[in-house]
Amino acid sequence: MSTFDVAIIGGGPGGYVAAIKAAQMGGAVCLIEQGDWGGTCLNRGCIPTKTLYAVANLMTQIHDAGGFGIKIQGAEIDYPQVLAHKNETVTKLTKGIGQLLKGNGVHTINGYGKLTGGGRIAVNKADGSVDQISASKIILATGSEPANIPIFEIDERQVLTTTGILELSELPQSLIIVGGGVSGCEFASIYNGLGSQITVLELLPSILSTEDVHVVRHVQQSMKRKGITIKTGANITHVAKSETEVKATLESGEEFTAEKMLISIGRRLNSENIGLEQAGVETAQGKILVNDKMETNVPGIYAVGDVASRYALAHVASAEGIVAARNCMGEDAEMDYGTVPWCVFTIPEIARVGMTEDEATSEGYEVKVGRFPYAASGKAIGMRETDGFVKIISDSDAGDILGVHIVGAHASDLIHEAVVAIGLGATVEELAHTIHAHPTLGEAVMESAEAAYDRAIHIM
Secondary structure, three states: OEEEEEEEEOOOOOHHHHHHHHHHOOOOEEEEEOOOOOHHHHHHOHHHHHHHHHHHHHHHHHHOHHHHOOOOOOOOOOHHHHHHHHHHHHHHHHHHHHHHHHHOOOEEEEOEEEEEEOOEEEEEOOOOOEEEEEEEEEEEOOOEEEOOOHHHOOOOOOEEOOOHHHHOOOOOOEEEEEOOOHHHHHHHHHHHHHOOEEEEEEOOOOOOOOOOHHHHHHHHHHHHHOOOEEEEOOOEEEEEEOOOOEEEEEOOOOEEEEOEEEEOOOEEEOOOOOOHHHHOOOEEOOEEOOOOOOEOOOOOEEEOOOOOOOOOOHHHHHHHHHHHHHHHOOOOOOOOOOOOOEEEOOOOOEEEEEOOHHHHHHOOOOEEEEEEEHHHOHHHHHHOOOOOEEEEEEEOOOOEEEEEEEEOOOHHHHHHHHHHHHHOOOEHHHHHOOOOOOOOOOHHHHHHHHHHOOOOOOOO
16 A cells, blocks of 8 residues: 555545645645546547637638738638647646656656545556555545436437547538536637537526626627627426437427537536545535535545635646645635636637626625726737626725726736736725736726726726
């Protein structure tokens, strides 16, 4: 039996980051992963989808090239080459994680890890052998997988999960996306940009139900202008498949037909069959219960990422992994969820941090809102990227920044200024008085802060 200071089950963004951090702090660390390093994010989520997003966004810009005075004829998608680029990106990053683990002295085991109690883990390997591991501290980072919804009879050929669609060898001519949340809307923008005809069916009254109402309204209108059909309040009662198409029938009797269907309405936590019962680890509806130190109810066992987190976000999993690793190595660390950035890779992008306007109002704040449109930004006009705005929500009394929402080009990059501002307790006035370079998109953040106390220069 091999003995370690810290053993981690799961090599995704929570697990491998925790492993490296614990090793950097002097621990003898073992990382156990059944699949490829990087988990869902790197292999079946964030990285492959954002690689496809880059292609779709570029194609969108090519279609608009005439507005710049650039004549492009005959541009078309070579989907096999697009997939090759996606796969090369994933492979390069996966190998990079392997090198980082090796370089930091992390002992790695490829296999299925399961708690057996008393600080021990059994690792079932592909060759049928079993490694026995003992560790003073254990971190669970087993993640999640797409949920299997019986009504849809997922076959990964015509009815696809978010994993299966990334493996299609041909670009679907038409696609029904079931679910208008973050993932569904991202895939809608990606495959619309690649040239597919898209229909989004959402059960709730609105797509992107977690986002600020003004953001949702803007993005929905933008998606519809791009030819994406959006049907909300869509309760699917029957799905029929033939050799060439999939048909969804709604409770209302409406029917929608496409070549493929993508199911994007939830994920299943990987908390079953990993020995939680044997170890006495408490769960609620499949989620491992932890405190802000990422500790479970069992001393010495921690959990991070989707399987335990408040947020199913890769960057949150990594932050939680660092907190867990620090605690495993004797430090006293806690998670701070107050300044978590969210990014949605639709076209245009969405990014936010902090509260929505409705949330701030319901919390009892007297809200003051500042907005600045991309259409008034010199840089955005020159880029022909005027579709978007920055919205800052502040406390009208103290001037504290309560939330920032950005729709538009490079929103996912711009949001980090707001993350730092909120984290440091800056007021809207302090943000407005911070000199921003001209001409930049970042000026829109400054001007929205100015607008929050009625001092904006470049809008009425």
